[in-house]
Every structure is written in structure tokens, then in C-alpha cells.
Amino acid sequence: MAMSRRETSSAARLVSIEDARRRARRRVPLPVFDVADGAAEAEVTARRNLAAFADVRWYHRAATAAGAPDTGTTLLGRRVAFPLVTAPCGLAGAFHPAAEPAVARAAARAGVPAAISTCSSASLEEVGARGGDGGKWFQLYFLGGRDGAESLIDRAAGAGYEALVVTVDTPVSGHRERDGAHGVSLPMDLSPANLARLAPVVARRPGWLWRLARDRHSIEMGNAGAAGDIASIFAEPPTWADLGWIRERWNGPLVVKGLMTPADARRAVDAGADAVVVSNHGGRQLDGLPASLEALPAVVEAVGDRAEVLLDGGVRRGSDIAKALALGARAVLAGRAHLYGLAAAGEPGVDRVLELLAGELRRTMTLLGCASVADLGPHLLDPSGEGR
Ligand SMILES: Cc1cc2nc3c(=O)[nH]c(=O)nc-3n(C[C@H](O)[C@H](O)[C@H](O)COP(=O)(O)O)c2cc1C
Structure with missing residues (x-):
């Protein structure tokens, strides 16, 4: 699928992730936008994720001239251009038919890994083959129960995925009230009857429907079918006991996603x-959890240098990446940010979102006087806002 010139010029005009979010809202039907934008129940945790970043205050050091900062680092032994991974998000094809292969290609161009969900629209093999030559991580849900999980792990290894991400905060889907209010659930039912019901809202976004029809795209899970259906994910979710056999079966780096406490991090x-x-799953699972940024320092302290500590939830700016690193994270994952870009302007939209995040991180580091990401630390924070 060639990148459209219209999307390329539209992407170039995006000035921030919030701008991409606004553009996405205008470009896809509201029930689809809300699948990405929404969160569980009263969305308290989702808001907290954003507020926690907004509440961080920098300690200002004037007249620092560190020169052009180097945002590069390593993640699980691999060099990355800046400390970010696109978070695994199910059914990217709902937002744009280019879906996960486009996200993976954009991540590869930006020099960062792409984590691909078990619930991806494109199959994991398709993302492996058409998703560019960057590092890809496979996120595991127990689709098809434990047997299904074993086969997904083998398929991910066969398709060249470099790391396995086991998500452990989803024994059941969080209650996303916006989806309920719109009467949608994913995978989206595109039967004529349901399309007729959704017609009034979808008709307001004819471009979205046109792109779907042009690419003969259906919003389904690419790894389902033989492996099992979406309900099977919740029938037999992973437990601590499962991590043992997963560790034995998977030879590459293992990542456990969805922890919020030092005790669980130590266990992993x-x-x-x-x-x-x-991660609190972007506030999409248990509402009422603290912000993931609030939970980060204690986990960093508990894990020490036994493992890398990553964070996700609420990353909307490069300065948020700097804040997470200053509080001890090695890198962040960004979910909605790249989905907004995809929905707003397809593959060029994801390119632009990643370019914005990298550029904002670089500028923040320059303003802070940091030559490299290793210079980002708690000494740059001013919690009281009164200086030191
Ligand atoms: C639409 C959508 C689908 C998601 N699907 C998955 C998934 O299949 N597996 C998973 O581990 N996390 C999933 N997540 C959670 C993300 O991986 C990540 O934890 C979260 O988006 C981080 O918060 P942020 O969106 O504020 O960056 C999904 C998030 C969104 C927005």
C-alpha cells in the first residue's frame, strides 16, 4: 500500500500529539476514535497518567551548553535511536487499513522497536514480513489458552520477533463505557445489519469507510481463527506459574507488562x-490505580539493575519520555500517541508522531543541559517547585 500524498502533507502539518488526537477525532467515526481514546469506567486512572506527567517540575539550570544531545540508548541489548517502543495495541486496522505493518515500518524508520499485539489486525507473520527491518517485539495473550500461547510463541520466534512481552493485567477486559454507549465491541462487527445501525455515525466519516472498502479491509484479528477467538484470551489468562514455562520456551529477551508494585516486579x-x-494498561483495565509514573520509582528501586524497567501510560510528549527517564525508567512505550497518528494520517502520521516525540525529547534534553540520556536523573527534578 503506497503512502498517500494527501496523508503525507497532512502529517507534516501536525504540531503535537494532541494535534494528532484532534485530527484523528475528525477523521474516523467517533465509536472508533473512542476505542483508542477511552479507558475503563470513570477513566480516573487514564487522567491520572496524564496529570502525573504534568505535575513533574524540572530544576532549572541556566546557561548550560551541552551541544546537540544524543538520545540513543540500548534496550534489551539492542541500539535504539531514542528510548521508546510503540506499545502493543489490538486492532490498529480499525483506525487505518495500513494497520500494524505501517506502525512497524514507521518505528523501524525512527530507529525504535515496535511491540505487536496478539490482537493485531494483521497476522504476526504479515507484520514480520511487511513491517520493515526494525526490531519487533511480540505481545502475548493466551489466545487459544495455553496451547494457543505455546503455538503463538513458536510462531513469533519463527517470524523473527526479538522479544516476547507477556501482558499480565488482563484477566478480563476492562469495562470501557464509551464502547458500551456506542454499542461497539471489537473485533468490529461489519455485517450489513450492524453497518446499517452504525450508518448515521459512519456516514459522517466517509473517508474512513472509503479506505476500508478500497483496501477490502475487514476489522478482524489476524491471529485469531485457528488459534482461537477473543474470548479464549480471558478463559485461561497467564499466572505466575506460567512465566516459568514461557521462560523455558522463549529463548530471547522476556518482558512482563502490566505491573504496578515492587512486589510484583520482583516476582517477574x-x-x-x-x-x-x-503499566496500568493506559487506564483501560482496573480504574482507580495510581498513575504508572507514580508507581515507577518504587519499582526501579526494587528491581535495581537486575532487569530493565520500562513505563507506559500517558506519554504524549518527548518531555514525558525525559520525565520517565529522570524517575528511573530505561524507556517508555507509547500506545495512544501512535494510534492517533495512524488514525490522523496513516503511515506518515505514525512517522510524524515519532518524529515529534524524538524532536521534543532532544529539545528538552538541550534545555536541561543533558548531553545523553544517561544524564537524565532525579537531580533534574524540583518536587516542591521552590528550587533547592
Ligand atoms: C486501542 C488500544 C488497544 C490496546 N491493546 C492492547 C493489547 O492488545 N495488548 C496489550 O498488552 N496492551 C494493549 N493496550 C495497552 C497499551 O499497550 C499500553 O499499555 C497503553 O496504551 C499505554 O498508555 P497510553 O495509551 O497512554 O500510551 C492497548 C491500548 C489501546 C489504546
Whole structure:
């Protein structure tokens, strides 16, 4: 699928992730936008994720001239251009038919890994083959139960994925009230009857429907079918005991995603995790949890240098990446940010979102007087806002 010239010029005009979010809202039907934008129940945790970043205050050091900063680092032993991974998000094809292969190609161009969900629209093999030559991580849900999980792990290894991400915060889907209000659930039912019901809202976004029709795209899970259906994910979700056999079966780096406490992080590392992701699933699962940024320092302290500590939830700016690193994260994952870009302007939209995040990180580091990401630390924070 060639990148459209219209999307390329539209992407170039995006000035921030919030701008991409606004553009996405105008470009896809509201029920689809809300699948990405929404969160669980009262969305308290989702808001907290954003507020926690907004509340961080920098300690200002004037007249620092560190020169052009180097945003590069390593993640699980691989060089990355800046400390970010596109977060695994199910059914990217709902936002644009280019879907996960486009996200993976954009991530490869930006020099960062792409984590691909078990619930991806394109199959994991398709993303492997058409998703560019960057590092790809496979996010595991127990689709088809434990047997299905074993086969997904083998398929991911066969398709060249470099790391396995086991998500452990989804024994059941969070209650996303916006989806309920719109009467949609994913995979989206594109039967004529349901399309007729959704016609009044979809008709307001004819471009979205046209792109779907042009690419004969259906919003389904590419790894389902033989492996099992979406309900099977919740029938037999992973437990701590499962991490043992997963560790044995998967030879590459193992990442455990969806931890919020030092105790759980220690447990994951004891089970052989090379990295943990401090995450409340973008506020989409248990509402009422703290912000992941609030939970980060205690996990960093507990894990020490036994594993890499990553964070996701609420990353909307490069300065948020700097804040997470200053509080001890090695890198962040960004979910909605790249989905907004995809929905707003397809593959060029994801390119632009990643370019914005990298550029904002670079500028923040320059303003802070940091020559490299290793210079980002708690000494740059001013919690009281009164200086030191
Ligand atoms: C539409 C959508 C679908 C998601 N699907 C998955 C998934 O299939 N597996 C998973 O581990 N996390 C999933 N997540 C959670 C993200 O991986 C990530 O934890 C979250 O988006 C981070 O918060 P942020 O969106 O504020 O960056 C999804 C998030 C969104 C927005």
C-alpha cells in the first residue's frame, strides 16, 4: 500500500500529539476514535497518567551548553535511536487499513522497536514480513489458552520477533463505557445489519469507510481463527506459574507488562524477566490505580539493575519520555500517541508522531543541559517547585 500524498502533507502539518488526537477525532467515526481514546469506567486512572506527567517540575539550570544531545540508548541489548517502543495495541486496522505493518515500518524508520499485539489486525507473520527491518517485539495473550500461547510463541520466534512481552493485567477486559454507549465491541462487527445501525455515525466519516472498502479491509484479528477467538484470551489468562514455562520456551529477551508494585516486579524478575513494564494498561483495565509514573520509582528501586524497567501510560510528549527517564525508567512505550497518528494520517502520521516525540525529547534534553540520556536523573527534578 503506497503512502498517500494527501496523508503525507497532512502529517507534516501536525504540531503535537494532541494535534494528532484532534485530527484523528475528525477523521474516523467517533465509536472508533473512542476505542483508542477511552479507558475503563470513570477513566480516573487514564487522567491520572496524564496529570502525573504534568505535575513533574524540572530544576532549572541556566546557561548550560551541552551541544546537540544524543538520545540513543540500548534496550534489551539492542541500539535504539531514542528510548521508546510503540506499545502493543489490538486492532490498529480499525483506525487505518495500513494497520500494524505501517506502525512497524514507521518505528523501524525512527530507529525504535515496535511491540505487536496478539490482537493485531494483521497476522504476526504479515507484520514480520511487511513491517520493515526494525526490531519487533511480540505481545502475548493466551489466545487459544495455553496451547494457543505455546503455538503463538513458536510462531513469533519463527517470524523473527526479538522479544516476547507477556501482558499480565488482563484477566478480563476492562469495562470501557464509551464502547458500551456506542454499542461497539471489537473485533468490529461489519455485517450489513450492524453497518446499517452504525450508518448515521459512519456516514459522517466517509473517508474512513472509503479506505476500508478500497483496501477490502475487514476489522478482524489476524491471529485469531485457528488459534482461537477473543474470548479464549480471558478463559485461561497467564499466572505466575506460567512465566516459568514461557521462560523455558522463549529463548530471547522476556518482558512482563502490566505491573504496578515492587512486589510484583520482583516476582517477574525472579521468574526470569529481562524487563518489566510499569503499566496500568493506559487506564483501560482496573480504574482507580495510581498513575504508572507514580508507581515507577518504587519499582526501579526494587528491581535495581537486575532487569530493565520500562513505563507506559500517558506519554504524549518527548518531555514525558525525559520525565520517565529522570524517575528511573530505561524507556517508555507509547500506545495512544501512535494510534492517533495512524488514525490522523496513516503511515506518515505514525512517522510524524515519532518524529515529534524524538524532536521534543532532544529539545528538552538541550534545555536541561543533558548531553545523553544517561544524564537524565532525579537531580533534574524540583518536587516542591521552590528550587533547592
Ligand atoms: C486501542 C488500544 C488497544 C490496546 N491493546 C492492547 C493489547 O492488545 N495488548 C496489550 O498488552 N496492551 C494493549 N493496550 C495497552 C497499551 O499497550 C499500553 O499499555 C497503553 O496504551 C499505554 O498508555 P497510553 O495509551 O497512554 O500510551 C492497548 C491500548 C489501546 C489504546
